[in-house]
Amino acid sequence: MAKVLITGGAGFIGSNLTMRLLSEGNEVTVVDDLSMGLQDNLPQQPNLTFIQQSITNSEFMSELLIDQNFDFIYLLAAxxxxxxxxxxxxxxxxxxxxxxxxxxxxxxxxxxxxxxxxFSSSAAVYGDEPSLPKTEGSPIAPLTPYAIDKFATERFLMAYANLYQINASAVRFFNVFGPHQNPQSPYSGVLSILTQTFKTEGSFCVFGDGQQSRDFIYITDVLDALQLLAKNDLAKGQVFNVATGQTTTLLDVIKDYEEITNKRITVTYANMRQGDIRHSWANIDKLSTLGFEPHINVYEGLRRYWQYINR
Known part of the structure; x- marks a missing residue:
């Protein structure tokens, strides 16, 4: 049994990771201020310790790290x-x-x-630099404070890994979707908001023309990648894209969902938002060399997500 810390563990990816690690018999501590996560996302289990606290409380975090001396630390809070x-x-x-x-x-x-x-970084670090697909060595052109902070933090972590021999890796998540995303948040993943729209048969606003494309990856494939990187020594001091290597437009996703749900929604259009990127997808060769293989395509992921929402 490993002792694991997950910051942001009540959020979308964090809560799914928590449940996976608990199911494997690990002892998990979740730190989350619940500003975006939900405690209801977490199971009631004796091997789970939930602490409602912000990671900005440095004194608390330092004491927790020293006292518990965790085997694995997943930094998902953001x-x-x-x-x-x-x-x-x-x-x-x-x-x-x-x-x-x-x-x-x-x-x-x-x-x-x-x-x-x-550390959970993001595909946002690549910005709108036009070369595609994105490799870990692609030019970095962050457009927003979010993307700047993600890139700077991953570089700090790689420096700590190399200078101080800390066993660390960083992951650049592309567009993750699945159970426990919060559709009530205006900043939730587009597929979460779209799923809720199909459930209520409401109206969905497309920012731009709908031809923007993304590399959508289902949550179970993300969990597989995280566990692979946690256990493979070749991952130390490295940054990895976590994605499928496939690209899908937003209008194609809407079409797939119409077929899966046998429903139609009203689609409206508005101008693209500041900081939005038109096209994004990943080269995942680096992760694949460690044995990663995505198993869930967008259509199957949407089908599973819809099944979960209507359970």
Whole structure:
């Protein structure tokens, strides 16, 4: 049994990871301030410790890390909204970068030796630089405070890995979807909001012409990638794209969902939002060399998500 810390563990990816790790017999501590996550996402289990706290409370985080000496640390806590970072750059910076840097520093200063620290970065770091698909060596052109903080934090972590021999990896998530996304949030993933629209047979606003494309990856494939990277020594000190290597337009997703649900929705159009990127998909060769293979395509992922929503 491993001792695991997940920051942001009541959120979408974090809660799914928590359940996966608990099902494998691990002891999991979740730290989440519930600003975006939901405690209802988490099961009631004796091996789960939930602490409602912000990772910006550096004294608390330092004491927790030293006291528990975790085997694995997954850093998922973030203000996950690009739009929010544009509105509140300083506040989001303190959560998305400063708080994580203090965690790295606690590990360094107190000579903690977790088997792996994994930081969740984002495909947003690539910005709208036009070369596609994105490799880990593609030019970085972050357009927003969110993307800047994600890139800076992953670089800090790689520096700590190399300078202080901390076993760390970073992952650049592309467009993850699945159970526990919060459709009530205006900044939720587009597929979460779209799913809720089909459930209510309401109206869905497309920002732009709907031809923008994304590399959508289902949550179970993301969990497989995270566990692979946590256990493979070749992942140390490295950054990985976590995606499928396939691209789908938003209008194609709507069409797929109409077929899956046998429903129609009203689609309206508005101007693209500031900071939005038109096309994004990944080259996943680096992750694939470690044995990663995505198993769920967009259509199957949407089918499973719809089944979950209507369970």
């Amino acid at each position: 203000v996950a909204s690009v739009a929010d970072s544009v509105e509140r750059p300083i506040e989001t910076h303190e959560i998305n970068q400063e708080a994580n840097l203090r965690i790295f520093e606690t590990i360094r200063k107190h000579h903690l030796h977790p088997k792996r620290v994994i």
